[in-house]
Amino acid sequence: MAAHTGTVLISEVGPRDGLQALKRTMPTEAKINWIKALAAAGLTEIEVGSFVSPKLLPQMADCAQVVAAAREIPGLTVLALAPNLKGAAAAFDAGVHKVSLPVSVSESHSKANINRTTEQAIAAIADIKALRDGLPDDTPGAKAGIEIGLSTAFGCTIEGPVPEDRVIRMAALAIEMGAEAVGLSDTTGYGNPAQVGRLFRRLIAEIGLDRVGGAHFHNTRGQGLANVIAALEQGVTTFDASQAGLGGCPYAPGATGNLVTEDLVWMLESMGLDTGVDIERLIGAREVLLAGLPGETLYGHVADAGLPLGFEYANQARPAA
Amino acid sequence: MAAHTGTVLISEVGPRDGLQALKRTMPTEAKINWIKALAAAGLTEIEVGSFVSPKLLPQMADCAQVVAAAREIPGLTVLALAPNLKGAAAAFDAGVHKVSLPVSVSESHSKANINRTTEQAIAAIADIKALRDGLPDDTPGAKAGIEIGLSTAFGCTIEGPVPEDRVIRMAALAIEMGAEAVGLSDTTGYGNPAQVGRLFRRLIAEIGLDRVGGAHFHNTRGQGLANVIAALEQGVTTFDASQAGLGGCPYAPGATGNLVTEDLVWMLESMGLDTGVDIERLIGAREVLLAGLPGETLYGHVADAGLPLGFEYANQARPAA
Numbered sequence: 001m002a003a004h005t006g007t008v009l010i011s012e013v014g015p016r017d018g019l020q021a022l023k024r025t026m027p028t029e030a031k032i033n034w035i036k037a038l039a040a041a042g043l044t045e046i047e048v049g050s051f052v053s054p055k056l057l058p059q060m061a062d063c064a065q066v067v068a069a070a071r072e073i074p075g076l077t078v079l080a081l082a083p084n085l086k087g088a089a090a091a092f093d094a095g096v097h098k099v100s101l102p103v104s105v106s107e108s109h110s111k112a113n114i115n116r117t118t119e120q121a122i123a124a125i126a127d128i129k130a131l132r133d134g135l136p137d138d139t140p141g142a143k144a145g146i147e148i149g150l151s152t153a154f155g156c157t158i159e160g161p162v163p164e165d166r167v168i169r170m171a172a173l174a175i176e177m178g179a180e181a182v183g184l185s186d187t188t189g190y191g192n193p194a195q196v197g198r199l200f201r202r203l204i205a206e207i208g209l210d211r212v213g214g215a216h217f218h219n220t221r222g223q224g225l226a227n228v229i230a231a232l233e234q235g236v237t238t239f240d241a242s243q244a245g246l247g248g249c250p251y252a253p254g255a256t257g258n259l260v261t262e263d264l265v266w267m268l269e270s271m272g273l274d275t276g277v278d279i280e281r282l283i284g285a286r287e288v289l290l291a292g293l294p295g296e297t298l299y300g301h302v303a304d305a306g307l308p309l310g311f312e313y314a315n316q317a318r319p320a321a
Numbered sequence: 322m323a324a325h326t327g328t329v330l331i332s333e334v335g336p337r338d339g340l341q342a343l344k345r346t347m348p349t350e351a352k353i354n355w356i357k358a359l360a361a362a363g364l365t366e367i368e369v370g371s372f373v374s375p376k377l378l379p380q381m382a383d384c385a386q387v388v389a390a391a392r393e394i395p396g397l398t399v400l401a402l403a404p405n406l407k408g409a410a411a412a413f414d415a416g417v418h419k420v421s422l423p424v425s426v427s428e429s430h431s432k433a434n435i436n437r438t439t440e441q442a443i444a445a446i447a448d449i450k451a452l453r454d455g456l457p458d459d460t461p462g463a464k465a466g467i468e469i470g471l472s473t474a475f476g477c478t479i480e481g482p483v484p485e486d487r488v489i490r491m492a493a494l495a496i497e498m499g500a501e502a503v504g505l506s507d508t509t510g511y512g513n514p515a516q517v518g519r520l521f522r523r524l525i526a527e528i529g530l531d532r533v534g535g536a537h538f539h540n541t542r543g544q545g546l547a548n549v550i551a552a553l554e555q556g557v558t559t560f561d562a563s564q565a566g567l568g569g570c571p572y573a574p575g576a577t578g579n580l581v582t583e584d585l586v587w588m589l590e591s592m593g594l595d596t597g598v599d600i601e602r603l604i605g606a607r608e609v610l611l612a613g614l615p616g617e618t619l620y621g622h623v624a625d626a627g628l629p630l631g632f633e634y635a636n637q638a639r640p641a642a
Contacts, residue, residue: 160631190629192591193550219543221629222584222622226546229514257622263543270513301543301578308511308542310481 007274009045009238010261011214012038014289015066016047016081017258018246019059022293028062030292032069037285038243039073042277043261046070047079047100047240051087067094071140079147083114088128088146095140101125102149102185103174105167106156109187113151122173129178147181147213148174153199155190164195168202175207183213183238186227189220189257193230200234214238217259219245219299224259225267232273239264244286245299260300266307274315279307328595330366330559331582332535333359335610336387337368337402338579339567340380343614349383351613353390358606359564360394363598364582367391368400368421368561372408388415392461400468404435409449409467416461422446423470423506424495426488427477430508434472443494450499468502468534469495474520476511485516489523496528504534504559507548510541510578514551521555535559538580540566540620545580546588553594560585565607566620581621587628595636600628 015035019026026034035046048070049063063080070078080096082088091099103121104110110118128146135142152159153167171182184199196215204212215231215238217224228239242258265277283303290296336356340347347355356367369391370384384401391399401417403409412420424442425431431439449467456463473480474488492503505520517536525533536552536559538545549560563579586598604624611617 155629155631157630160629188629189626192588194592220622220626221587222540222581223546223588225544226550226588229547229550260543266542267513267544267547271515301541305510305541308476308481308509309478310476 007237007276008232008268009214010043010264010268010275010277011045011047011079011238011240012043012243012261013047013216013240013258014038014242014244014246014261016050016060016079017240018242018244020050020057021247022059022296024293025059025061026292028065030288031062031066034285034288034292035066035070036073037288038282039076041281041285042275043282044075044276045077045079047081050081050083051090051094052081052083064090064094067091067096071095071097082128084116085124085127085131089131092132092135092139092141092144096144097141098145098147099128099141100147100149101128101179102151103170104151104156104187105162105170106152106159108158109152109156112158118170122170122177125174125177125179145180146178147183148179149183149185149213149216150174151185151187153184153191154186154195155188157188157190164199164202167199168206171203172206175211181211181213182207183216183240185216185240186218187216189218189223191217191227192223193226196227196230197234200231200236204234204236209235212236212238214240216240219257219259224257225263228259228264228267241265243282243289244296244303246289246296257299260302262300262302266302269314270308270311272314274313276315328558328597329553329589330535331364331585331589331596331598332366332368332400332559332561333364333564333582334368334537334561334579335359335563335565335567335582337371337381337400338561339563339565341371341378342568343380343617345614346380346382347613349386351609352383352387355606355609355613356387356391357394358609359603360397362602362606363596364603365396365597366398366400368402371402371404372411372415373402373404385411385415388412388417392416392418403449405437406445406448406452410452413453413456413460413462413465417465418462419466419468420449420462421468421470422449422500423472424491425472425477425508426483426491427473427480429479430473430477433479439491443491443498446495446498446500466501467499468504469500470504470506470534470537471495472506472508474505474512475507475516476509478509478511485520485523488520489527492524493527496532502532502534503528504537504561506537506561507539508537510539510544512538512548513544514547517548517551518555521552521557525555530556533557533559535561537561540578540580545578546584549580549585549588564603564610565617565624567610567617578620581623583621583623587623590635591629591632593635595634597636
């Protein structure tokens with residue numbers, strides 16, 4: 001294994017990927033409190049919601065309000081997901097710093113998730129870029145970045161294995177259409193470390209490391225952190241995770257469980273990689289989450305096991321929390 | 322990441338490490354049925370019990386009977402743990418193929434676990450080797466291997482961090498005293514992948530890969546499979562795991578949770594590494610386990626999530642289960 005030094009960016013997706021997977025809706029104020037608690041623990045990038053039809057996902061109906069509040073948190077990069085041009089327009093109006101567009105590699109998942117063909121989803125990137133580039137300067141999200149997340153990049157619960165050549169071809173097309181970054185998502189929890197290593201190596205060769213948006217792993221088969229190790233080896237330094245492992249894709253049956261932020265932070269810090277996150281404050285944010293979702297089941301190991309005796313953060317110079 | 326091909330040996334420790342951690346005792350016949358089911362799923366090495374005082378661990382009082390029954394299973398390598406000379410003598414008499422001797426790197430854990438100093442534990446290896454070498458040829462375990470597991474190699478819940486130089490020095494001493502193999506155990510679930518990579522690299526350089534007994538990881542902080550990836554990278558090809566994650570060390574507080582065999586097999590097979598284990602039959606063995614321990618809590622992801630659509634074993638030529 002290569003020596004690991006430097007910093008890793010953790011992109012917290014709980015307020016989007018976690019909350020959209022639940023049947024009940026967290027009240028707007030509770031969402032904002034939770035996002036503030038996550039940011040106070042040191043997370044600098046949070047995907048705060050999704051600009052989708054409230055008929056499909058009523059849990060996300062207050063996304064514009066949540067974005068506006070999150071923008072007030074100093075130093076926080078505010079992301080939101082948008083499945084289409086209409087959603088992206090709303091995201092720019094609300095003032096996201098980055099919009100995340102899911103594009104499925106699998107045709108069947110694309111239809112199920114956003115009711116479009118993969119070709120339509122790829123073509124929409126150019127429309128969204130044109131929209132963004134034509135926004136008046138005083139639109140809050142006029143300078144927003146456009147990032148693609150390639151869903152089902154490691155396999156599909158409807159189609160099974162997904163050809164690796166197809167993943168790389170779609171990544172190249174997304175960049176051609178105007179995306180500024182492309183990440184790979186293990187939407188279904190099928191990915192294994194050998195495959196993760198191969199695909200990120202090819203992705204980096206194809207589009208360049210500076211345009212690799214990050215890795216989104218699930219822990220469906222317990223393999224989430226192992227996949228992080230394989231991606232780190234290739235040079236990937238941005239990882240999605242969800243507090244308490246909330247979430248998973250509602251349109252990928254059986255694909256429960258995002259990577260747990262608490263466990264990811266502990267592993268990276270133990271390895272000597274600086275995440276900027278205070279683990280005890282992060283565990284404390286679970287209480288704020290529970291205040292908005294009483295009785296919700298929380299996952300993860302580190303919150304139960306605690307920090308090892310003598311644990312030290314990677315960056316010894318970090319200010320006390 | 323290096324290309325992964327070849328085979329990996331999974332050493333199932335559930336009947337020893339799993340059962341000794343429980344308050345209740347599995348009946349002897351149920352243990353034997355469970356071991357048979359594990360072997361029928363393709364596991365070729367099983368640590369079936371521990372030759373310790375029945376006053377300390379009454380769950381293990383029938384170890385000689387279990388070893389005798391396990392020896393009847395064709396192709397199975399039968400291991401048992403022994404904490405001292407008396408236990409090793411009983412193990413040889415019962416006919417183990419290999420005896421596993423735990424030697425703590427941490428002085429405090431050594432006292433708590435086997436009531437000896439680390440120096441005494443190392444010195445005992447020579448006595449055990451002398452005993453084995455002097456056994457009459459008709460002793461069932463006359464040809465048994467002697468393998469050391471260095472406990473708390475990645476940290477101690479009483480002392481905190483453990484110096485890496487000390488781990489390597491103790492491994493070298495163990496070989497000098499006559500051990501045929503030395504493995505590293507993350508008894509406390511403190512280990513992280515960077516540390517695992519460093520320590521196995523040094524261990525291999527010190528004693529040679531052919532004398533590395535294997536890696537024993539816990540999943541206390543969710544990091545078990547990530548640590549496997551780091552050890553694989555160094556060339557390690559033997560891993561301990563426990564069906565359903567049963568176990569953890571009773572003398573290392575809070576260090577619950579062995580690596581889950583089912584999840585490990587799935588990850589390795591997905592990566593193209595042949596374990597020889599049939600995952601569905603292995604999951605089926607959980608029922609046999611539960612027959613002996615009604616209502617016991619089982620851990621692991623793959624048993625819940627099932628195999629991915631289109632999953633293929635590494636060795637396509639393997640006979641159907």
